[in-house]
Amino acid sequence: MIVHSSAPMALIGGAPVACAALDEVLSLSQDVVAADGGAATAAARGLALSAVIGDLDSITEDARAAYDDILHHVAEQDSTDFEKCLVRMDAPLIIGAGFSGGRLDHQLAVCNGLVRHPSRRCILIGEEDIVFLAPPALALDLEAGTRVSLFPMGAVEGRSEGLNWPIGGLVLTPDGQIGTSNFATGPVQLSVTAPKLLVILPSAYLRAAASLLMTAPARWP
Structure with missing residues (x-):
């Protein structure tokens, strides 16, 4: 683990993200982590980050300079930057923005990552929707x-x-x-019956879903 928190954490990806959606995510989180190229979005907003995690092939030079002391290079190429972050963040809930609205293959890979790591409770918000893995x-x-x-x-x-x-x-x-x-x-x-089902709701239900996942007693191992 690279970052630890007893409160929800925000995770910023490299895809375009609406300011209103990012503001909502930040309002629900205590610490903020960027996945590789997501550091550029954080730098543009002047955000204080706890870590930048990824293979660092997409980070801009400005973002690299801004967060030089908290860069965590994970070289392996068997997982996405989203997964590299997910398995290194210890929090009761991770709320991500900047993981939809860009390349379709990236969006599909993120959905795959939610299912591959069912013990991580995570909600992702896009322009219109939120998505999370259904708990038991x-x-x-x-x-x-x-x-x-x-x-x-x-x-x-x-x-x-x-x-x-x-x-x-x-x-x-x-x-x-x-x-x-x-x-x-x-x-x-x-x-x-299994950690295989994604739930997709209108983005207006982000807070309700966050509260649910924080308090739901049943969870996947």
Whole structure:
């Protein structure tokens, strides 16, 4: 571990990030870490960082100079910069911005990283959505009509209450039945059999999701 905190940490990636989204992430976090090229976004905002972690092939010279004393070079190429950060941050929750809106392959790799490291509780925010790995059980107080997309990254089953199209009795798979564009009929309860299901909600629910993941008693090993 490189950084430790008993409070949520912010993680900034190298993709474009809206100021309002970043401000929301920072307001929920105590420490801030940048993933490689995300240091440029931090430097432009004059942010104090706890660490810059990655293979450092994307960091700008200005950002390198600004954070020279907290650069952590991880040379291996078997993981993304997002994963390099995720496994070296010890916090009850990691809230990331700057990981969507750029290259599609990068976005897919980030989704893969959420599933590959299920013990890390992490929410990522984009321009319109948040995404996080569903814990074994969750309960969200959603308004009726709220979009709830469930995307499987592997075979997974589950049960739901409060969704217009329940998932009970279904086997969700990335190459078969998926669960996008569902919607809430009121508060939603969800339980799943494996750490394979991504939950995608409107970005307005960032705080609610952060509170849920911080307090949900069940977690993946």
